[in-house]
Amino acid sequence: DDQDIQHCFDTAVRIARNAGEVVRVAFHKEKNIDTKSCGTDLVTETDKQVEELIIGSLKKEFPSHSFIGEETVSAGGSCNLTNNPTWIIDPIDGTTNFVHRFPYVAVCIGLAINKKVEIGVIYSCIRDELYTARRGSGAFRNGKQIHCSGLTDISKALVITELGASRELANMEVVNKNFRTVAEPPIRVHGIRMLGSAALNLCSIAEGSADLYYEFGIHVWDIAAAGLIVEEAGGVLLDPSGGPIDLMARRVLAAGSQEIAEKASKHLECIDLPRD
Ligand code: IPD
Secondary structure (H helix, E strand, O other), X not given: OHHHHHHHHHHHHHHHHHHHHHHHHHHOOOOOEEEOOOOOOEEEHHHHHHHHHHHXXXXXXXXXXXXXXXXXXXXXXXXXOOOOOEEEEEEEEOHHHHHHOOOOOEEXXXXXXXXXXXXXXXXXXXXXXXXXXXXXXXXXXXXXXEOOXXXXXXXXXXXXXXXXXXXXXXXXXXXXXXXXXXXXOOOOOOEEEOOOOHHHXXXXXXXXXXXXXXXXXXXXXXXXXXXXXXXXXXXXXXXXXXXXXXXXXXXXEEEOOHHHHHHHHHHXXXXXXXXX
């Protein structure tokens, strides 16, 4: 019920702040860098340490809940989204930024119940910006309500996308093609940005500082929590094909209006990826 959700929310915020403090301290230090699926898919000791901290703290409070965490899944853990209350965690979204000390890194904590995200907490810990949402209650940055831009003309849009971790050539062809589709006439948007954190890209849509974000190759932990923040800020979250968002399908399109979301989904070429 409502009180339970509020308790989950308060706990998530507290833990995200604690985790963010650990990331912030490690940010300026020497790092031990490793690779995962390929040479551009990075992980550090801090990713693992912070994920253990988050899952450990949540488990103490909610022993019957389920967990999906980026580093646990990388280590062979399950990535099963069931109807059971499931915490979806990315200890450091923007690990490449973290490694390079580019200050866009975020702790992501989402809670899905019956496969629907009910709570989203994103802590941009270097810039000390906390984005939060509860389904049906709006989206907030440091406690102040935020809204999407509502821009409808895609030609006036500021667009965010990413190269993604995998640089497989066949997929890069599509990535580059989509890049040209939005950059060149007739769509020719105002500009294209890459922040290096899917969650903070989504928060940019939520706060109206960008109008469209799309990416192929992300994972459920990159978009679950921040996706709710977009929706609660009045934005649109879709599968890039134009269908409903599928959290496990490794792709996302978010926009500040239905018009831009639909226009983009009509023009973008899609990449099919193995599901989470
Ligand atoms: C990555 C970031 C990046 C996106 C990648 C993600 P990670 O997450 O969100 O912006 O392009 O697809 O994997 O690995 O730093 O948690």
